[in-house]
Structures are given as C-alpha cells and as structure tokens.
Amino acid sequence: MIQIIDLACSLNGQVVLDGIHLTVPRGQITVIIGKSGAGKSVLLKHVLGLMRPDRGQILVDGVDLTRARGRRLQEIRRRFGVLFQGGALFDSLTVFDNVAFPLREKTDLAEEEIGERVRYRLSQVRLGQEVEEKYPDELSGGMKKRVALARALIQEPEIVLFDEPVAGLDPPMTNTIFHLIARTHQENQYTGLVVSHDIPAVFQVAHFVAMLHRGRIIAWGAPAEIQNHEDAAVQSFLRGEVNFLAD
C-alpha cells in the first residue's frame, strides 16, 4: 500500500502540489485524473523518488520514500515497474534488449531464462518475435508503449506506475493499452497507480479514481462515485468544459 501524506512541492516559485493526501490500496488500480499541467506527473515522480518534496511523506508499506537514500531507495525502487509517458525505451538497444535490461542489470538469470521471460512478456502485450530485433525508432507509438509495458512488468513488480500510458495514441490503440493494463493486472495482481487525463477510457481500468486540481486531491472514490461527484470542478473536467481547461 502507498500512502501519500501532506505532500507539497513548488517548482520555480509556483505551487504544484499543495498538501496531497492519497491512499493507493494494495492490489488495486488507482487512477489520478486532472487537467494537463495539474501536477500529475510531478506527483508520480515523487512516488518514484525522482523528486524531493518541500514537505510531506510517501509511505510504501510504512517506509518513508522521501527520506530514503542510496541503497535503501534502490531497494524500494526494485519493487516498482514504470511505464513512462513516452515509453523511455533506450534508443541504442533493440526491443529484446530493452525488455531484458532490468533482468540483466538486477538478476543473475541465464540468458536462456531471460529470453523466455522476455518472450513471455512480449506475447503478453501481443508483440511477436518479429519485433525483437527492432530498435525503438522503428516502432509505432502504440508498439513503443507495449514494449515499455513489457519492460515495466518484466521483474514482476509489486507496484506499477503508469505516466499517461495512452498519451498521443488513437482511440483503438488507447483501448488496446487500457485492455492490456487490465489484463496484466488480472494476471499479476500488482498495485497500480495510473496518471491520465483520458476520460472516460481510463475508467475501464480504475478501481479508484482521484481528481487532482490546484495541487490538491479534490475527489476520491470508485469510478461511478467520481462520475456522479457533486463538485463542480470534477463535473467540469469530466465534461471537458472549456472554462475548466482554461482555468
């Protein structure tokens, strides 16, 4: 379980996160929604320990990630898998080597075993052997996201973070990625934290939804609860109203 307590962060003198309180239940997928620039990705980077907050705590099974350094932080990170917004695939490595990278770096597995695991993960995201020797710049946006998903899952992480997993994809590919997230979650039962502004497609995978607005979580609950939430800002965002987007 991840608990975010009173998390605050300012960037270039501007308040981005202003006292976030959020609980991400174990084995469930929690989706954080909010307009572009609301600080969703910044929040995710704090959860990953890539940014340090001005105040507050992020507890991963009781261990405060914001105070962890060096080896302790690395041990916590080993429990994470991350799908970055652009995929963040290493462009000098092939698809196979990208997916195998965490195993080669962090385990003593034989190449044969690594090969089996990579092929299994690639097949899980519906990619065949024909893509294994391709480089990231030879892949479409959707394929990159699927390779990145395979890499995020290769070490069977307990917690998977998704930063805008469908940004820049067309509607069929958006549905495919969300379907893959739902399917891999069903098979691996990880704790998922998804950041997305893709409404309503993101509700397909959400067990819980939290709305981030002006640096605070203004609504939290099951997807149906959020869809019927009385807060005007939530309803404005769900309806995609222009005045809300311009806010």
Add this chain to the structure above:
Amino acid sequence: MVGRLLRSMGRAVLDWLGALGHATLFLLEALRQAFLPPYRFRRLLEEIHFIGWKSGLIILLTAAFTGMVLGLQGYYTLRKYGSESALGSAVALSLIRELGPVLTALMVSGRAGSAITAKIGIMRISEQLDALESMAVNPVQYVVTPKLVAGLICVPLLTAIFDVVGILGGYVVGVWLLGVGSGVYFSGISQSVVALDVNGGVVKSLVFGLTVITVSCYKGYFTPRGAEGVSRATTEAVVSSAVLVLAWDYVLTSFFM
C-alpha cells in the same frame, strides 16, 4: 548604473562559480562510481570504441596536416637563421608540448564530446535517465563513468598518435620536399626532446581528456527540456571545453616550464 553593472557582474561570477562547483561534484561522483560494483567492462569497451577508435581517422588527418604545416613554416623561419637542422626539434617539441594535447582534445571535443552531450541530453528529455533510476540503476555509473574512464584512456593514446603522425608529417615536408637530411631531422628530435616534455604532454592530455568528457557529460546530464535545450547544451559543451582546454594549457605550461 555602476552599482547595477557590478551587481550583474557579481551575479554572473557567482553563477559561474556555482556551476563550476556543481560540475566538480558531478565529476567526483562519476569517478567514485568507477570503484563501485557492478564494474561495466562492456560499457567501457563500447565507449573506448566510440571515443577512441572512431576519433582515429580525424586525429590522423589533423595530425598529418599539422605536422606538414609545422614543417613548412618551421623550415622557412629557421632558414632565415641558417638553422634548418633544428627543424625536427622544432616540429617535435611544438607537437609534444603543445599542439598534440591541445588539438587532440579539441578534435575529441568536436567529434565525440558534442555527440556525448547530445546523446545524454536526449536521454534526459526522453526520460531514459529517469527510467534507469526507476530500475534502481545509477545513471551516473551506467552512462557517465564509462565515458569518463574511456576518455582518460583514449585521449592520451590519441595524443601519442597525433604526436607521432605529426612528426612524420613534418618529416615528409622537411625531408622529402625541402631537402633536410633524414638523419638531421631525427637526431634533432632525439637531442632536444627530454622526459619532461613527454611527461608534460601526457599530463596535459589526461587533464584535457577529463575536462572535455566531464563538460560534455555534465552539459548533457543537466540539459534543459526540449530540442532547443539539447542544441544549446551541445554548443555550450563544445565552446566551454575549448575555452577550458586552452585555459588549462596555459596553467599547465607555466607549471612545466
């Protein structure tokens, strides 16, 4: 007016000192990581291939023409004083003490340093460095340290190649084209070049190599967002490397003279 000028100059100096301190800490961290496991020999070989082997041709060409120009200029200058016999000595000392280390560092900066900054910068803006960190892989150890160690190995070797090829270039012009005696050319070299000259050249090449690779990695690692950020970082890396190499050259020359 004067106060504002002084304030802005003071701020610029403080910013510069801050960046220098930051870059020094970055260098120390990268060197510290070289002694911590896992030891990445494969990555080191890849970087030696990129920084050293792939710079070979440009070093050969630059060295040959530099030596030839030195032979030509040196011959006509020395002839005025009837000292053509000192041509070998003049070419070799110029190359070993100054031109070899400096021009090698500038060539490595232009060919490999700029590519290093651009590559690390793109890794930064496309979140590849964040991805490494998220996998509990230290990005400094994985990306920067092998380049730094490769630079320390390759730049002195490339400098040595530069010196030898440059001396041969001077030989081609001086001996084959202008008629200086072959024995005179080489005996001049053996009589004038002493260990201090060679040691000075080696020390310079090590310092220049470390400077060029550190600046290139640092500028890439802390590149601002966007394609423009990478472009600016790459330009700054090459310009800063060149200025620092020349400044270091003055300091080290005054130390070895």
